[in-house]
Amino acid sequence: FTGAFVPHTQIGFDRNDDGTPDAYSPGFENDSATPLPVEFAGAPTPTVEGRDVVLTWRTLTETNNAGFYVQRKRKGTASWTRASALVPTKAEGDASGEGHTYRYRVMSLAPGRYRFRIRQEDRDGVRSAGPATALVEVGLEKQFSLHAPAPNPLRPGETARLPVSVPEGEAVEGVLYNSLGQQVRRLEASGAAVTVRAEDLASGLYFVRIETDSGRTATQQVTLVR
Incomplete structure (x- = not known):
């Protein structure tokens, strides 16, 4: 119950x-x-x-x-x-x-x-x-998680991929934040992963946050090195 x-x-x-x-x-x-x-x-x-x-x-x-x-x-x-x-x-x-x-x-x-x-x-x-x-x-029996990015640290010209596990039928939105908590950009969330491209990003620590349409959230860190 x-x-x-x-x-x-x-x-x-x-x-x-x-x-x-x-x-x-x-x-x-x-x-x-x-x-x-x-x-x-x-x-x-x-x-x-x-x-x-x-x-x-x-x-x-x-x-x-x-x-x-x-x-x-x-x-x-x-x-x-x-x-x-x-x-x-x-x-x-x-x-x-x-x-x-x-x-x-x-x-x-x-x-x-x-x-x-x-x-x-x-x-x-x-x-x-x-x-x-x-x-x-x-219908949320499947484990919900955002896995660690790879590669990490991220270097110019590279794209980090963060695998996502979500229940079937749920949509996912991703957002990238800097170390000050400011939103940098929305992220591409397709299939079973979220991707972060190094282009136009300054060196430093970033946070990848995802949210499903049912309200679940998860966060991972990624570091960019130039």
Whole structure:
């Protein structure tokens, strides 16, 4: 399992992490004196199975609830995205207001890090979102690394090659920095390596930094000698 339940929490209206309403928010603030239709036991619990994530969540009470939508947000993106059709409530016709347990499988995700949450919709069409999971890694089983450059030190006319190991399907960007931390240039990152050409570089110590589209970073040093 990745992530864990948190103490039970009543859901609030749907918002992004920065506090702004997201695409599904009705744009209203919750009046704490008005009971919400669903009370969650906590954030959904995710189980990663290859490129799929199985989410399990539990409600403590349900009143006037139509059902749920699963939402996901990939690291580095600003908005939540719907990841399911409506999951119908199990409390249909149940006047007790008691809670229930639900499961939903989000299938065939691209490699990356994700958060998940459950958005509830009541029978009046009002939508609200529960707490989100911690970051969940999907499809990142392969070791991530930036290997030492060769040749090193680097001399005029030479090109240093730094092999890269990244999960399948992830893009890599490389940047070269000088010893003062100033960006010198963007680097060519093709295939399974990043390359540094000696042309137009002064003698000294440089740092090669790579970052994947899922947010992983790695750094190596290379020295240029003239």
